[in-house]
Amino acid sequence: MSERDLVVHLAGFAGALRTGGVRVSLSDELDAAQALTLVDLLDRDEVRRSLLVSLRIRPGDRARFDDLFDRFWIAGGSPRHPAAAMMQVIQSRHPSAVERQMTTVPASEPNEASTAGESDQANDGAPGYSPDALLRKKPFDECTREELHEMEMLLATLSLKLATRRSRRLIPTRGRGAVDLRRSFRRAIGTGGELRWLARRAHAIERPSLVVLCDTSGSMDSHARFLLTFMLSLRRVARRIELFAFNTALTRLTPFLTGGYRRGGSAAIEGDAQSRVSSVLARLAAEVPDWSGGTRLGECLAEFVERHGSQLVDSTATVVIVSDGLDRGDPDILVRAMRAIQSRAWKVIWLNPLLGDSRYRPLARGMQAALPFIDRFAPAHNLESLERFITHLEVA
Amino acid sequence: MRPEIRALQDALAEQGYIAEPAIATALFLAREMKKPLLIEGDAGVGKTEVGKVLARVLGTELIRLQCYEGLDVNTALYEWNYQRQLVRLRIAEQNGQDPSKLEEMIFGREYLLERPLLRAITRREGPAVLLVDEIDRADEGFEAFLLEVLSDFQVTIPELGTIRAEHVPYVVLTSNRTREIGDAVRRRCLYLDIPHPSLEKEVRIIHTKVPGVSERLADQIARFAQALRVRRLARSPGVAETIDWAQALTRLHQDRLDLGTVRETLGCVVKDRRDVDELTDAELSALIAQAAETTAG
Numbered sequence: 001m002s003e004r005d006l007v008v009h010l011a012g013f014a015g016a017l018r019t020g021g022v023r024v025s026l027s028d029e030l031d032a033a034q035a036l037t038l039v040d041l042l043d044r045d046e047v048r049r050s051l052l053v054s055l056r057i058r059p060g061d062r063a064r065f066d067d068l069f070d071r072f073w074i075a076g077g078s079p080r081h082p083a084a085a086m087m088q089v090i091q092s093r094h095p096s097a098v099e100r101q102m103t104t105v106p107a108s109e110p111n112e113a114s115t116a117g118e119s120d121q122a123n124d125g126a127p128g129y130s131p132d133a134l135l136r137k138k139p140f141d142e143c144t145r146e147e148l149h150e151m152e153m154l155l156a157t158l159s160l161k162l163a164t165r166r167s168r169r170l171i172p173t174r175g176r177g178a179v180d181l182r183r184s185f186r187r188a189i190g191t192g193g194e195l196r197w198l199a200r201r202a203h204a205i206e207r208p209s210l211v212v213l214c215d216t217s218g219s220m221d222s223h224a225r226f227l228l229t230f231m232l233s234l235r236r237v238a239r240r241i242e243l244f245a246f247n248t249a250l251t252r253l254t255p256f257l258t259g260g261y262r263r264g265g266s267a268a269i270e271g272d273a274q275s276r277v278s279s280v281l282a283r284l285a286a287e288v289p290d291w292s293g294g295t296r297l298g299e300c301l302a303e304f305v306e307r308h309g310s311q312l313v314d315s316t317a318t319v320v321i322v323s324d325g326l327d328r329g330d331p332d333i334l335v336r337a338m339r340a341i342q343s344r345a346w347k348v349i350w351l352n353p354l355l356g357d358s359r360y361r362p363l364a365r366g367m368q369a370a371l372p373f374i375d376r377f378a379p380a381h382n383l384e385s386l387e388r389f390i391t392h393l394e395v396a
Numbered sequence: 397m398r399p400e401i402r403a404l405q406d407a408l409a410e411q412g413y414i415a416e417p418a419i420a421t422a423l424f425l426a427r428e429m430k431k432p433l434l435i436e437g438d439a440g441v442g443k444t445e446v447g448k449v450l451a452r453v454l455g456t457e458l459i460r461l462q463c464y465e466g467l468d469v470n471t472a473l474y475e476w477n478y479q480r481q482l483v484r485l486r487i488a489e490q491n492g493q494d495p496s497k498l499e500e501m502i503f504g505r506e507y508l509l510e511r512p513l514l515r516a517i518t519r520r521e522g523p524a525v526l527l528v529d530e531i532d533r534a535d536e537g538f539e540a541f542l543l544e545v546l547s548d549f550q551v552t553i554p555e556l557g558t559i560r561a562e563h564v565p566y567v568v569l570t571s572n573r574t575r576e577i578g579d580a581v582r583r584r585c586l587y588l589d590i591p592h593p594s595l596e597k598e599v600r601i602i603h604t605k606v607p608g609v610s611e612r613l614a615d616q617i618a619r620f621a622q623a624l625r626v627r628r629l630a631r632s633p634g635v636a637e638t639i640d641w642a643q644a645l646t647r648l649h650q651d652r653l654d655l656g657t658v659r660e661t662l663g664c665v666v667k668d669r670r671d672v673d674e675l676t677d678a679e680l681s682a683l684i685a686q687a688a689e690t691t692a693g
Contacts, residue, residue: 025579025583027583028583031429031431031586034429035425035429035586038398038424038425038428038429039398039401039421039425040397040398043397043398045417046397046398046401046417046421049417049418049421049422050421050425052418052587052588052589053418053421053422053425053426053433053586053587053588054425054429054586056434056582056583056585056586056587057587057589058436058587058589059436059589059591062589169465169466169468169535169537170466170468182470182475182478185478185479185481185482186476186478188478188482189476189478189481189482189485189502192485192489193482193485193486193489302628305628306628310438310572310573310574311573311574311575311576312575312576314574314575316575336628339630339670340628340630343630343668343670
């Protein structure tokens with residue numbers, strides 16, 4: 001195979017990888033082309049190894065890579081027709097389920113128990129009446145579609161007040177913090193060795209990094225859309241956010257978050273937020289299998305720990321689990337997963353929409369099993385509770 | 397396989413590092429393409445060792461930069477020796493020296509403290525191996541800075557000007573994957589993922605690292621460790637742990653695993669209290685029996 005053929009074939013292979021969801025950039029391809037000139041093209045395993053290294057294939061993408069490699073690079077290095085292989089890849093993608101999600105608007109069935117308590121409270125606040133204040137206390141499952149939209153706008157402004165944490169890193173400051181001898185001496189050089197001015201430094205402030213696991217099973221249906229919106233809006237204030245949805249399986253949603261809000265967005269962008277959220281949610285629903293089906297809480301969390309735990313959860317990460325804790329699986333699996341998460345994470349917060357009901361007791365088996373491993377157990381049934389949640393992100 | 401890669405693999409083995417073809421290929425490509433190599437893998441799979449052994453194979457100096465949260469430019473790149481500069485200034489004052497010459501003097505190279513990154517690019521004797529260890533521990537801000545150094549291999553010091561690399565060093569970065577390494581750094585490097593070793597490889601590693609170990613013990617330890625990794629422990633043992641364990645048991649003149657010894661020395665391989673608590677005697681016995689059975693057969 002000539003060098004030109006090789007490059008064309010490589011481009012086809014890279015394209016198929018991209019179609020298959022493996023991130024391959026142009027510079028990866030260039031490196032791969034160079035690498036192939038350096039190795040023995042007749043040794044198929046060597047070609048495979050050098051492509052793994054030069055295309056920077058992560059372990060998580062390895063299975064897909066191997067699968068495509070087998071189709072594209074047959075023994076002896078002569079390629080099969082790339083186009084045919086690509087068609088196969090495209091066809092194997094599942095048809096989307098966008099339409100189905102579009103109808104998943106929260107049901108407006110009134111929840112009697114919480115209505116009584118919550119609306120009384122809301123009326124108490126009558127003197128300083130503002131529609132915002134009422135909205136804040138209204139449970140999500142009672143909201144109309146318009147109200148939900150308004151709430152989403154409110155959220156966008158609210159999440160700006162997100163709390164911060166101090167890092168271990170020291171940065172120069174004015175007038176406060178510990179004396180920074182290095183910079184003080186540095187200054188003294190300028191004044192001929194006279195130490196006239198002491199430089200100081202203090203710990204930098206860092207925005208938190210979040211890992212959010214959101215239950216999208218049937219029992220959470222009326223909350224899922226709104227809570228996902230909330231998590232999306234948190235993106236603007238968190239340093240890093242990883243979003244997962246789970247029901248019977250775990251889906252990583254982070255790749256779909258790109259291209260949404262920009263940090264510190266202006267009012268113009270704010271107005272755009274609504275459509276952004278909708279389109280992101282539509283994409284999410286298309287990706288998440290079994291949207292609003294049952295839950296396998298323990299298995300999903302265990303899968304999260306195994307596949308992503310070591311990469312995403314570290315001592316700076318706050319793990320937020322949004323679920324009602326209704327799990328029919330083996331509590332042991334859940335306990336194991338929760339323990340692993342807690343031992344790695346900086347903080348574990350469990351948001352439970354049912355907690356908004358004063359009569360609710362966390363008796364569900366799954367919830368019981370998970371409780372010992374939670375740093376903060378908080379309600380998430382209305383905007384006010386989410387507001388409180390944001391302040392919990394603050395470091396003690 | 398290309399003869400050069402085979403040769404590199406043999407050279408690594410000679411230095412006591414058992415490299416699979418994947419590792420040898422990655423090192424070969426990194427050397428030929430003059431690109432840094434980013435190695436990811438669980439703790440204890442021998443990532444750092446790759447950098448060390450590469451330096452030995454190439455017969456050059458290993459310059460190591462251990463990353464940690466809060467690592468900054470002054471620890472990684474360079475620092476002026478302020479104390480020495482101040483002393484110099486005081487002496488000069490007493491002698492009444494010319495101030496303009498003085499400035500040139502105190503901002504000269506001999507007042508510069510070279511930290512690992514600067515040392516790696518100013519080494520005159522030939523390219524060094526620069527090992528940036530546990531890059532995932534450093535802040536993302538540091539990553540951006542490192543990127544600058546790795547892309548141009550030159551450093552600008554305001555008082556001195558730009559220092560270009562005498563020789564481009566071989567760069568090995570390692571990450572335990574406690575966080576995702578930024579795409580920019582990833583793109584600049586070649587990438588290698590080192591998984592836990594296979595049983596055969598682990599046995600060979602134990603024999604290389606612990607010369608006095610008996611055939612049977614090495615095999616049982618490796619099988620035991622492999623079985624432990626299948627279980628979902630909070631902290632799975634790495635090769636480093638199995639080597640420690642083999643050393644400990646050899647010191648204790650053991651030539652096979654039994655429940656008493658395993659219980660007493662479990663701390664060598666299982667380093668999490670909850671994992672230790674969870675492994676009951678019955679379970680340990682089962683693991684030991686499993687490891688021993690296959691050896692006997």
